[in-house]
Amino acid sequence: MPLTELQLLQIMPNARPVVGVFVPALNRAMARWKIDSRIRQAAFLAQIGHESGQLRNLVENLNYSADALVRTWPTRFTSQNASAYARQPEKIANKVYGGRMGNGPEAGGDGWRYRGRGLLQITGRSNYREAATGLGLPLESEPGLLEQAEHAAQSAAWWWAKRGLNELADAGRIQDIGSVINTGQPGRVPHGAAERKALYDLALKVLA
Template identity: 80%
Template sequence: MPITEQQLLQILPKARPVAGIFLPALNRAMLRWKIDSRVRTAAFLAQVGHESGQLRALSENLNYSADALVRTWPSRFTAETAPTYARQSEKIANRVYGGRMGNGPESSGDGWRYRGRGLIQLTGRANYRAAAQALGLPLEEQSELLEQPEHAAQSAAWWWAQHGLNELADAGRFKDIGSIINTGQPGRTPNGAAERQALYDIAMRVLA
């Protein structure tokens, strides 16, 4: 069920400057990956709307203060080490994402190279590689491609389908969808849970 620009802006009003660019990309991606019913579309738009600041942030913002680093990644930063990373986005990404998700160690620069991008904030070299194979794009070599609307939408819809989120939407398990996207496991409360739910409620009304 393709959506109209009017519907998109009713759901994500802050997307007004980019709605015309994203609308065809979103409709193509949702069609390709079978996000094709009211509940699937509402859930998808609500989650990617939250993850991307309503389609306006296609690259992860890692501009954290020292206090925020310790709160967000207590296993990676202490009160002593955090000040040497604070407000240095590239250095922070390499620290928090280094040595996991298919990335090389902190010194490799993979953390920054494969930081969260696209409408669902695809993160880590392993995810970029899998998306590259599925979408036929050279994402490992040109990771910034995920900041283009078409690829941002396709990568998000591909990840959504790969993780069984259409089926969770069908089952009405919207909260679990947010948990899987944000925390990697159902049942845990994701960041921004209230906003995700509010966007979903709006989308369900708009798409009725």
């Protein structure tokens, strides 16, 4: 059954300003990528709800303090160098993502250009390139497309399906889904595990 605006608002009340544009986009994306059962949809909505601040944040927020930089990326920032990057999102992105995930070096700007976007935060040039092929969109040359509701939803559903998350949902492995999304490794406890689970339980009730 297609998701309704009322159902989405019951699951994610903070999505009210964007519900009208996201419900049709999510329904198209879920249909295309076979997120087509109550369990799959509840799991998907829970994860995108957590990752996007209930559909309100379609681009990664990298406005970190010096202390937060050291806590979040202890291998990249120390108490000595963090203050030089604090509250400078572009500089932080280039430092954190430069030279990895298909990005060029820090000075090249790919880290900022290909920072996390969409409902599941596609990050890095190689992932943008993969999503571009999967979705038939020029994401490598126009990364900002993932900040549009339609493409934000499609990219999330594509990523979900390609990584076998429909099958994990079918098996009831909800924490493992969060682990794959947040850590890249099933079995590791994801950031926000309690909120992800609470959103999933709520979505199951609303979609019943």
